[in-house]
Amino acid sequence: DVKVTQSSRYLVKRTGEKVFLECVQDMDHENMFWYRQDPGLGLRLIYFSYDVKMKEKGDIPEGYSVSREKKERFSLILESASTNQTSMYLCASSPTSGGFPYEQYFGPGTRLTVT
Amino acid sequence: GQNIDQPTEMTATEGAIVQINCTYQTSGFNGLFWYQQHAGEAPTFLSYNVLDGLEEKGRFSSFLSRSKGYSYLLLKELQMKDSASYLCAVTDSNYQLIWGAGTKLIIKP
Numbered sequence: 001d002v003k004v005t006q007s008s009r010y011l012v013k014r015t016g017e018k019v020f021l022e023c024v025q026d027m028d029h030e031n032m033f034w035y036r037q038d039p040g041l042g043l044r045l046i047y048f049s050y051d052v053k054m055k056e057k058g059d060i061p062e063g064y065s066v067s068r069e070k071k072e073r074f075s076l077i078l079e080s081a082s083t084n085q086t087s088m089y090l091c092a093s094s095p096t097s098g099g100f101p102y103e104q105y106f107g108p109g110t111r112l113t114v115t
Numbered sequence: 116g117q118n119i120d121q122p123t124e125m126t127a128t129e130g131a132i133v134q135i136n137c138t139y140q141t142s143g144f145n146g147l148f149w150y151q152q153h154a155g156e157a158p159t160f161l162s163y164n165v166l167d168g169l170e171e172k173g174r175f176s177s178f179l180s181r182s183k184g185y186s187y188l189l190l191k192e193l194q195m196k197d198s199a200s201y202l203c204a205v206t207d208s209n210y211q212l213i214w215g216a217g218t219k220l221i222i223k224p
Contacts, residue, residue: 004157042204042213042214042215043158043202044214045212106157106158106159107157109155
């Protein structure tokens with residue numbers, strides 16, 4: 001079974017703090033993704049990575065950065081947390097099929113509250 | 116722009132059949148996914164369609180018409196545990212997933 005784990009299920013941080021969200025997958029997938037999910041909106045892609053040390057901006061990268069130093073680990077960093085970053089954060093990984101990313105496997109999510 | 120539309124909420128009765136529709140307008144098409152997401156949990160994969168037609172997997176079936184930009188997820192013999200949100204997602208020409216907002220399905224006894 002593919003397993004994607006995230007460092008915390010719930011997190012409460014103060015405005016201005018630097019926040020690290022960690023994601024680890026155990027299936028040697030090339031591709032990893034960070035999304036945020038808010039009520040009434042679809043999953044919105046923040047950043048993704050197709051390989052170690054490689055990153056690409058998604059639809060809403062502002063206020064976020066990422067790091068992928070090892071294949072299995074993809075970290076999301078909020079440089080200076082703000083209240084509008086209160087959300088559910090989902091990490092996903094996917095294999096490459098025929099040279100392209102395929103089905104995504106999701107971690108349990110981190111519900112971040114910024115006060 | 117790219118857009119995926121699905122109903123916000125649907126209600127159905129245990130044991131019945133329900134069809135959840137998804138229409139999309141994307142720059143290119145490289146496949147359509149359906150995911151199930153129970154409240155407070157991560158989405159889990161249900162089905163993938165890349166060619167027109169019906170894909171059946173147990174109680175769940177998914178249909179695709181590329182010419183109409185349309186898909187549906189059909190759930191038969193509904194069970195209470197099917198109460199969840201159902202997410203439609205389309206892979207565009209850049210192989211990026213575009214997600215719908217999801218359909219919350221409520222099952223009543």
